[in-house]
Amino acid sequence: MATERADVIVIGGGPAGSTAAGFIRLANPERRVVLFEREPFPRHHVGESTLPEMNAVLHKLGVLPKIQAAGFVKKTGITYKWQHDQPLFSELFATGVLSAMEQGRAALADCAFQVERSRYDAILLEHARSLGVEVVQPGRVEGVIVEGGRVTGVRASRGGGPVSEWSADAVVDASGQARLLSRWLKLLPSAHPLGDLAIFRYYAGFTWEEELVGRPEGSKIFFAACPAGWIWFIPLSAERVSVGLVTRAPFLERMTAPELFEREVAAVPELERLLRGARTTSAPGEDGAAPRTHTITDWSYSHPVAAGPGWFLAGDAAAFIDPILSSGILLAHHSGLSCANAISTLWRHPELPAEELHAGYSAYYAQLYGGFLAMAQWWYQRRKVSGIDEWHALAARLGDSARGARALNHGGASSFMTFAAGFLTDFRFVNLGVGYGDRGLQIMADQQPGGAGQQVARELLDRSALPRSQVKSASVESYWSTDVESERWWRLPEVRLQCEATERRYRPPVPLAEREERGIQRTLSLVSHVIAACDGRRSVDDVVRYARDRLGAQQASENQQLANLILTDLVLLGAVTLR
Numbered sequence: 001m002a003t004e005r006a007d008v009i010v011i012g013g014g015p016a017g018s019t020a021a022g023f024i025r026l027a028n029p030e031r032r033v034v035l036f037e038r039e040p041f042p043r044h045h046v047g048e049s050t051l052p053e054m055n056a057v058l059h060k061l062g063v064l065p066k067i068q069a070a071g072f073v074k075k076t077g078i079t080y081k082w083q084h085d086q087p088l089f090s091e092l093f094a095t096g097v098l099s100a101m102e103q104g105r106a107a108l109a110d111c112a113f114q115v116e117r118s119r120y121d122a123i124l125l126e127h128a129r130s131l132g133v134e135v136v137q138p139g140r141v142e143g144v145i146v147e148g149g150r151v152t153g154v155r156a157s158r159g160g161g162p163v164s165e166w167s168a169d170a171v172v173d174a175s176g177q178a179r180l181l182s183r184w185l186k187l188l189p190s191a192h193p194l195g196d197l198a199i200f201r202y203y204a205g206f207t208w209e210e211e212l213v214g215r216p217e218g219s220k221i222f223f224a225a226c227p228a229g230w231i232w233f234i235p236l237s238a239e240r241v242s243v244g245l246v247t248r249a250p251f252l253e254r255m256t257a258p259e260l261f262e263r264e265v266a267a268v269p270e271l272e273r274l275l276r277g278a279r280t281t282s283a284p285g286e287d288g289a290a291p292r293t294h295t296i297t298d299w300s301y302s303h304p305v306a307a308g309p310g311w312f313l314a315g316d317a318a319a320f321i322d323p324i325l326s327s328g329i330l331l332a333h334h335s336g337l338s339c340a341n342a343i344s345t346l347w348r349h350p351e352l353p354a355e356e357l358h359a360g361y362s363a364y365y366a367q368l369y370g371g372f373l374a375m376a377q378w379w380y381q382r383r384k385v386s387g388i389d390e391w392h393a394l395a396a397r398l399g400d401s402a403r404g405a406r407a408l409n410h411g412g413a414s415s416f417m418t419f420a421a422g423f424l425t426d427f428r429f430v431n432l433g434v435g436y437g438d439r440g441l442q443i444m445a446d447q448q449p450g451g452a453g454q455q456v457a458r459e460l461l462d463r464s465a466l467p468r469s470q471v472k473s474a475s476v477e478s479y480w481s482t483d484v485e486s487e488r489w490w491r492l493p494e495v496r497l498q499c500e501a502t503e504r505r506y507r508p509p510v511p512l513a514e515r516e517e518r519g520i521q522r523t524l525s526l527v528s529h530v531i532a533a534c535d536g537r538r539s540v541d542d543v544v545r546y547a548r549d550r551l552g553a554q555q556a557s558e559n560q561q562l563a564n565l566i567l568t569d570l571v572l573l574g575a576v577t578l579r
């Protein structure tokens, strides 16, 4: 069998594969990156509604202008019909996202897009090609080569021709729900019981009812709960709309998929109005074919181990979370970026322990999808007993509990819309501080009225409060992280703070430019000086000044800012109390 050589092989040309391959080439233009995509494009794909937060990744990849110019319907907000006896919830991303953008990404659009995936995926793949990725299409990966416990390549065919062996430093599995590598390597995914089946159709000639779905120049996605699950309504153009039911397979025991779909749509009066006079039409990418009712598996799963020697899982190949939050494409782009950064890091820093970085990628990805999973689970559990107001209040508490969000205009709707726009996974929040992932979701689980977050936000405004440390002892460990601002992964400090009976884990902020030994030492020194100064006698400002002065005159104003952030985080964590 002929053997060919690439530096990286990517399986699959969906959003995760194109992103991973594109970023590898951007950072390493001398490397050979070969991507196999089994389908000729354009091809139909479900999953059409994106989130504003991921624009940062598209921007970094250089493809955002092409997406913006493609004429996709802008998505400016969402409408939920949560319960039939509750008023509609309809809100714009601008309510929450714009204030988040003011903190550094103002140049990026405050809207997302409702995309025909046949065109969206083709633009991304073409962009990867323009960055020098060799795209083999149609090219089918048939098997993986494992030597001494390491993935060293794949077996693949071009255009239905004979199978060749390919060797590579790394194989990225972005094969979507085919999950090729995990099947071949016998990795067991964890299942998360939410919906497990989706039934969907396309219609032409629907009614643009503004409160529900906005206007063609600025649309909203409409979600409606229905007796057997929930329904999405995604306008894809002025004419065509994607309508889908997420449900569970047992509902099909007594009726066919089209019957169940029609029964559920008819149970929501708003859908009946939107679809009055509309006719079924073909799917994007299947133009000219007869309209049909599509069914697809929709079970949520994740792989606790998402990387190992010579391999990475990205996008749906790593995890799939119920589409109630439209998070799939965002996760595909972010994981594509993260595994590209990991591969670049291992090439440039062979001294770094690869196993640690692989484990770091798995942990990091779990945190990334974990936020969406928790919110989806919460939605499924609460759908029958509570309304949007409750989620509103929860989102406000969740927002208040994280360092970044506190600076936002965090009313209930604003926090909710910030999260609904995908900022749940904002790297600045997750990586560089307390993060929604840890503390926020814990508060969500606790659901304590008047939770810690709100008190903290109020108390920190009072600069004359007297902070007192609750820390009995501290030790330092590390964790791995990357973000959209950088091309590599970093080993950053995680401080374990023993406070009375409980342990708090704290990931202090380390400025991007200084994530090497010196910067890390500076941050850790500030943490220890802040804790030492919190004796219940100094004010907030005195504590900050004390920590700043201990580090000398160099970088004094930066040190003051950092000390202020650290003190805020420690209060949020409950490691320091205020009186």
Ligand SMILES: Cc1cc2nc3c(=O)[nH]c(=O)nc-3n(C[C@H](O)[C@H](O)[C@H](O)COP(=O)(O)OP(=O)(O)OC[C@H]3O[C@@H](n4cnc5c(N)ncnc54)[C@H](O)[C@@H]3O)c2cc1C
Binding pocket: 011, 012, 013, 014, 015, 016, 017, 036, 037, 038, 039, 045, 046, 047, 048, 049, 050, 051, 139, 140, 141, 142, 174, 175, 176, 177, 178, 180, 198, 244, 296, 297, 298, 314, 315, 316, 317, 323, 326, 327, 328, 329, 330, 332
């Ligand atoms: C019912 C439903 C509704 C959804 N709604 C949304 C939504 O509104 N918003 C959202 O963001 N997400 C949504 N999603 C999720 C979204 O579709 C996925 O998360 C996204 O497509 C993942 O991208 P990916 O690149 O990982 O995989 P994919 O987009 O599936 O791409 C994988 C590619 O790998 C190729 N491939 C597979 N096997 C091989 C092989 N052997 N050799 C070569 N190539 C191969 C396939 O042809 C495919 O092109 C939804 C999903 C479902 C099921």
